[in-house]
Amino acid sequence: MTLRIGFIGVGGIAEVHLRNIAATDGAQVAAMYDVNPERLQEMAHRYGCAAYDDMQEMLQQAALDAVYVCVPPFAHGEIEFSVLEHGLPMFVEKPISIGEDPARQILDTIESRRSIVAVGYHWRYAQAAQRAKERLAGRIPAMVQGYWMGDMPMVSWWRRMDQSGGQLVEQTTHIVDLARYLLGNVREVYAVFAQRGMQDIVEGVTVPDVGCITLRFENGAVGTISNTCLLNQGYTVGLDILTRDAILEIRGDGLTERTTAQTVIYRNQENPYLSEDIAFLDAVRSGDPSRLLSTYKDAFLTQRVTAAANRSAASGRPVSLD
Numbered sequence: 163m164t165l166r167i168g169f170i171g172v173g174g175i176a177e178v179h180l181r182n183i184a185a186t187d188g189a190q191v192a193a194m195y196d197v198n199p200e201r202l203q204e205m206a207h208r209y210g211c212a213a214y215d216d217m218q219e220m221l222q223q224a225a226l227d228a229v230y231v232c233v234p235p236f237a238h239g240e241i242e243f244s245v246l247e248h249g250l251p252m253f254v255e256k257p258i259s260i261g262e263d264p265a266r267q268i269l270d271t272i273e274s275r276r277s278i279v280a281v282g283y284h285w286r287y288a289q290a291a292q293r294a295k296e297r298l299a300g301r302i303p304a305m306v307q308g309y310w311m312g313d314m315p316m317v318s319w320w321r322r323m324d325q326s327g328g329q330l331v332e333q334t335t336h337i338v339d340l341a342r343y344l345l346g347n348v349r350e351v352y353a354v355f356a357q358r359g360m361q362d363i364v365e366g367v368t369v370p371d372v373g374c375i376t377l378r379f380e381n382g383a384v385g386t387i388s389n390t391c392l393l394n395q396g397y398t399v400g401l402d403i404l405t406r407d408a409i410l411e412i413r414g415d416g417l418t419e420r421t422t423a424q425t426v427i428y429r430n431q432e433n434p435y436l437s438e439d440i441a442f443l444d445a446v447r448s449g450d451p452s453r454l455l456s457t458y459k460d461a462f463l464t465q466r467v468t469a470a471a472n473r474s475a476a477s478g479r480p481v482s483l484d
Contacts, residue, residue: 192212193211256336306341333389441454
């Protein structure tokens with residue numbers, strides 16, 4: 163059986179998944195919809211699929227087995243409800259919202275329907291993350307230090323707080339999610355943000371360009387995650403986990419484990435984007451979501467942390483999470 167996959171939104175991140183599906187046996191890109199007609203026609207021609215200028219028409223007519231939702235943070239809501247109404251499994255790119263809503267209502271619908279829904283936190287699927295999880299077994303994590311330091315994506319909605327939620331929500335959420343995946347849930351968040359120059363360089367910037375959050379985990383560990391989009395170059399992205407006898411440094415290309423005896427570097431040999439796509443397609447085919455490392459419920463718990471950080475930065479006070 164060849165799975166027929168539809169796409170809602172065919173921007174940059176969608177193309178990563180489009181390439182993976184086009185190269186995977188037993189799946190095909192069957193239809194797509196986007197609000198940008200030129201981009202839609204270009205991508206439909208490239209992948210040899212039907213192009214729809216009406217999302218509802220695609221969902222009704224394209225005979226799809228699953229749908230990828232790859233839209234900006236502000237666009238979530240009606241799309242997910244429509245896909246769920248048609249009874250289709252769904253892969254949603256992060257972040258799933260700007261704040262907790264409408265993600266909370268979407269989660270309620272997913273759970274009531276017992277729908278198969280994955281979310282694109284691909285760092286979980288990296289071999290570095292899996293190796294770190296193994297190396298943490300039997301150890302007590304004491305603290306984490308996370309980073310997303312670089313430049314500002316030149317996308318108009320990204321630089322607006324009311325459309326992206328800011329760098330922490332849209333980008334650094336990967337590091338927040340990775341920390342949750344490896345250390346567990348967060349109990350308390352405190353954040354400070356500032357604007358230190360990008361509003362004078364790029365027109366229409368309302369997002370903070372520097373920020374730090376402090377986290378208290380339910381298991382007692384503490385941590386900080388810092389980000390900036392102020393730089394004119396890429397700098398560093400990753401997560402460090404400190405235990406009594408080992409330091410684990412997770413980066414996009416692998417894991418470094420430091421002990422007093424030795425330093426060992428493990429390089430990723432697989433593409434985590436492809437791994438998450440294969441896991442989703444397998445779940446759709448089998449009806450078994452157990453191989454999904456990031457369900458919508460798990461993504462919502464990460465979303466709560468980033469939303470709480472925004473509230474904390476606005477109020478100047480810590481925010482407690484149940």
